[in-house]
Amino acid sequence: MKRLLLIAILVVVSSDAQDNVRFIYDNGFGARAFSMANNYVALSNDLSAVYWNPAALSFSLAREFQVSFDVSSLNGDSYFSTDQQSSRMNRLKISNAGLMYSFPATQGGLTIAFAYSNPVVFDDISKINVAFKIYPTDVDLDKSFRTSGGLKYLSGGLGIQVAPKIGIGATMSFVYGREDMESTVHWIESQGNLFFDSTEVYGIKGKYTGYDLRLGAFYKDRLVSAGLRFTFPQFARVTEDDNDKTRISDSYNKPLEYEISEKYRAKMYSSYSGAGGISLTLPFLTISAEGRAVFPFSFVFPSEEIPKSSQAGYFKVGGGLGMEFPVPKMPVLVRAGYSIDEIDLHRFVFKYGKNKIAWGDDDFNIDKNRHQISAGVVFFSSSMSLDISYGYSMWEISKNFKYGYNYDGNIKQDYSLHKIMTSLAIRF
Amino acid sequence: MNIKNLVLSFLVLAVFNGCYTKLGSIEQPGEQLKNSDTLVDTAGSRAQVDTVIYKEKEICIWERDFTGMPRLRCFPSYYNRDWYFYSSSPWWFRNSSDWYDYKRCPRYYYYDPYCGCCKYSRVYPYNHHRGGIGGANHGSDVSNGIPNRSRSVGNVGSSGLHQGGTTLPKSSQNNTNTTDGNTSNNSGGPKRNRDVGQMGGSRVIQTNQVEGGMQKKVETVQEPRKPVVVEQPIRPLRTDSSVVAPRTMPKRNSRW
Numbered sequence: 202m203k204r205l206l207l208i209a210i211l212v213v214v215s216s217d218a219q220d221n222v223r224f225i226y227d228n229g230f231g232a233r234a235f236s237m238a239n240n241y242v243a244l245s246n247d248l249s250a251v252y253w254n255p256a257a258l259s260f261s262l263a264r265e266f267q268v269s270f271d272v273s274s275l276n277g278d279s280y281f282s283t284d285q286q287s288s289r290m291n292r293l294k295i296s297n298a299g300l301m302y303s304f305p306a307t308q309g310g311l312t313i314a315f316a317y318s319n320p321v322v323f324d325d326i327s328k329i330n331v332a333f334k335i336y337p338t339d340v341d342l343d344k345s346f347r348t349s350g351g352l353k354y355l356s357g358g359l360g361i362q363v364a365p366k367i368g369i370g371a372t373m374s375f376v377y378g379r380e381d382m383e384s385t386v387h388w389i390e391s392q393g394n395l396f397f398d399s400t401e402v403y404g405i406k407g408k409y410t411g412y413d414l415r416l417g418a419f420y421k422d423r424l425v426s427a428g429l430r431f432t433f434p435q436f437a438r439v440t441e442d443d444n445d446k447t448r449i450s451d452s453y454n455k456p457l458e459y460e461i462s463e464k465y466r467a468k469m470y471s472s473y474s475g476a477g478g479i480s481l482t483l484p485f486l487t488i489s490a491e492g493r494a495v496f497p498f499s500f501v502f503p504s505e506e507i508p509k510s511s512q513a514g515y516f517k518v519g520g521g522l523g524m525e526f527p528v529p530k531m532p533v534l535v536r537a538g539y540s541i542d543e544i545d546l547h548r549f550v551f552k553y554g555k556n557k558i559a560w561g562d563d564d565f566n567i568d569k570n571r572h573q574i575s576a577g578v579v580f581f582s583s584s585m586s587l588d589i590s591y592g593y594s595m596w597e598i599s600k601n602f603k604y605g606y607n608y609d610g611n612i613k614q615d616y617s618l619h620k621i622m623t624s625l626a627i628r629f
Numbered sequence: 630m631n632i633k634n635l636v637l638s639f640l641v642l643a644v645f646n647g648c649y650t651k652l653g654s655i656e657q658p659g660e661q662l663k664n665s666d667t668l669v670d671t672a673g674s675r676a677q678v679d680t681v682i683y684k685e686k687e688i689c690i691w692e693r694d695f696t697g698m699p700r701l702r703c704f705p706s707y708y709n710r711d712w713y714f715y716s717s718s719p720w721w722f723r724n725s726s727d728w729y730d731y732k733r734c735p736r737y738y739y740y741d742p743y744c745g746c747c748k749y750s751r752v753y754p755y756n757h758h759r760g761g762i763g764g765a766n767h768g769s770d771v772s773n774g775i776p777n778r779s780r781s782v783g784n785v786g787s788s789g790l791h792q793g794g795t796t797l798p799k800s801s802q803n804n805t806n807t808t809d810g811n812t813s814n815n816s817g818g819p820k821r822n823r824d825v826g827q828m829g830g831s832r833v834i835q836t837n838q839v840e841g842g843m844q845k846k847v848e849t850v851q852e853p854r855k856p857v858v859v860e861q862p863i864r865p866l867r868t869d870s871s872v873v874a875p876r877t878m879p880k881r882n883s884r885w
Binding site: 247262264303307309310362364365423527529530533534581583585586629 | 649650651652653704705706707708709711712714715716718719720721
C-alpha cells in the first residue's frame with residue numbers, strides 16, 4: 202500500500218495535469234535578417250523574403266542562390282530553492298538554402314523562390330539538483346530535461362508587382378520536423394533508516410508533417426518601403442512515441458522496474474499571426490521598424506471556450522528596430538537590431554485524439570519576455586555577398602512547484618541564446 | 630475570420646492587377662545583330678576609360694522607370710555603388726551589353742569578358758529591337774530607351790555618339806535611329822543624364838569642336854585608337870507578350 206502511495210506521489214511530481222505548454226522559439230531565415238534582429242518585413246530584398254514577406258520578392262529582380270549556416274548555444278540556468286544548475290545545448294546546422302529567380306520584365310516584377318529552412322526550433326533544456334526538507338523527510342531531487350528538434354520548411358514563394366511600387370506575394374510551405382525529448386527524474390526520500398528511491402526516464406520522439414501559408418504586401422519607394430505579412434494557422438499531423446522507464450525501491454521491498462511505451466497521434470495548430478513594418482533609406486543609414494502580433498486562438502477555434510486565465514486567449518505582441526550603415530568607400534555594410542517579443546506559451550496547441558485541447562498555462566509565469574540584440578556585417582561585390590551575424594537573446598520563465606501541503610516553491614529558468622549565422626548569396 | 634474570402638480577395642487582386650507586370654524574354658548571346666558593324670578597341674585596357682561623374686557621396690545606377698525603360702538614377706549616398714548594383718539592378722541588365730558595364734566602358738562600347746576589353750558597336754541595339762526591354766519601340770521617342778553610358782565618351786545628348794569608333798558608314802537605318810535618339814536626348818534630356826551628359830558633352834565639344842550636325846562630326850572625328858571589326862555584340866532583351874490510454878497524451882512538461 203505504501204508503495205502504491207509513493208508511486209502516486211511520484212506521478213504527481215513528475216507530470217502535470219495539462220502538459221500543453223511548450224517553449225518554442227523562432228529561428229528566422231537568413232543572416233541579413235538576423236543581424237537586424239529579424240525586423241525584416243519591410244526590408245526584405247533577398248531570398249529570405251520567401252519567409253519574411255513574399256511580396257518583397259517582386260522587387261528582388263535577381264537570380265540568387267543563398268545558403269546559410271548557424272552555430273548556436275542555448276544556455277539554461279535553473280533555480281530551485283538554493284540550487285542553481287546550468288546546462289547547455291550546442292548546434293551547428295544549415296539554416297536555409299534556396300534559389301530565387303526573377304522573370305525578365307519590361308515593367309513590374311515577377312519573382313519565384315524555392316527554399317529550405319528551419320525557422321522553428323523546439324530546443325529546450327532544464328536541470329535541477331536540490332535537497333530540501335519536507336518535515337520530517339529529507340528529499341533529494343535530481344531532474345534534467347532536454348528536448349531538441351524543430352520544424353523545417355520546404356517553401357515555394359511568388360511575388361508580383363500589381364501596381365507601381367506595390368507588390369503582393371504568397372508562400373506555401375510543406376512543413377516537416379521531429380522532436381526528441383528526454384526527461385530524467387531521480388527522487389530520494391529518507392527518514393532515519395527508511396528510504397524511498399525512484400528513477401524515471403521518460404522520452405518522446407515526435408514526427409511532424411504539415412503546411413504553412415503566408416501572404417504579403419509590399420510598398421517600395423526610393424526612400425520609404427513598407428511591408429505586411431499575414432500567416433495563416435499552421436497545421437501539422439503529429440505522431441509521438443513515448444517510452445517511460447521507472448525503477449522504484451524502498452527500505453521494505455525489492456526494487457521494482459517497469460516500462461511503458463505508447464503511441465499517440467495528434468493535430469498541431471498555430472494561430473493567425475502577422476507583422477507590419479516600415480523602413481527608411483537615407484544616404485548614410487537604413488532603418489527598419491516592425492510590429493508583430495499573434496492572434497488569440499479564439500480566432501482559430503471560435504467554438505472553443507478558452508479560459509481567461511490562459512494566455513492562449515490573448516494577443517501576443519512584439520516589435521523591434523533594425524539599422525544598416527554603409528562603411529564609406531568600402532564594400533561593407535554594418536547592421537544592428539533589437540527586438541522584444543512576448544513569450545508565447547501556446548505557440549502551438551495540440552489536439553490528441555478526441556481529447557479537447559488543453560488551454561491551461563500549466564502554472565507557468567513569464568518573468569522576462571524575449572529580448573534580442575544582434576549585429577552583423579556584410580561584405581559584398583556586385584554579384585556576391587557574405588553576411589556574418591551574431592545575436593544574443595534572453596528570456597525567463599518560472600513555475601510554481603507544490604508538493605502536497607508541505608512544500609510550495611518556485612522553479613525559475615533563465616534562458617540565453619548565443620547564435621552566429623552566416624549567409625553566402627550569389628547573384629548571377 | 631473567413632479564410633476563403635481572404636484568399637479569394639487576394640487572388641482577385643492579383644489577377645486583376647497582375648497585368649501591371651509585363652514579362653519579357655532574353656535573346657541569348659550569340660544571336661547576332663544584322664547590319665551592324667562591331668568594333669573592338671585594340672588598345673585593350675586603355676579602352677576602359679571611366680569618365681563617370683562620380684561625385685563623392687553620390688551614386689549612379691541603372692534602374693527601370695515605370696515603363697520599364699532603363700533609367701540612370703543618381704542620388705547622394707554613402708553606400709557603395711556595388712551594393713546598389715547587387716541589390717537594385719535587375720539581373721537582365723547585367724546580360725545587356727549596353728547596360729551592364731557603363732562604369733567600365735564608354736557609351737557604345739560593351740565589356741567583353743572573353744577579351745577583357747571594351748568592344749565597340751556603332752549600332753545601338755535599343756533603337757532597333759522594337760519592344761525590347763529598355764528599348765525602344767518608340768521611333769522618335771528613342772531617347773527614352775537609351776541608357777546613357779556616355780559618361781566616358783561623348784555627350785549623351787549630342788550627336789557625337791559615333792566618335793568612339795572611327796569614321797563610320799552613315800547609310801544604315803541604325804545610324805539614323807540612333808541619331809534621332811540622341812537628338813531627342815539633347816533636346817529633351819531624360820533626367821537620368823543629369824550628370825553623365827554634362828561630362829560627355831564637354832568632351833564632345835573639345836574633341837570635335839562641334840555641337841551640331843551628325844555628319845560633320847562623324848567626318849571630323851579624330852580618334853587616337855583604331856578599332857577593328859571583330860564580332861557582334863550581345864543583344865539585349867526583347868519584349869515577349871507571353872506571360873507566364875491510459876495516458877491520452879504524453880507528459881510533455883514532466884521536467885517540472
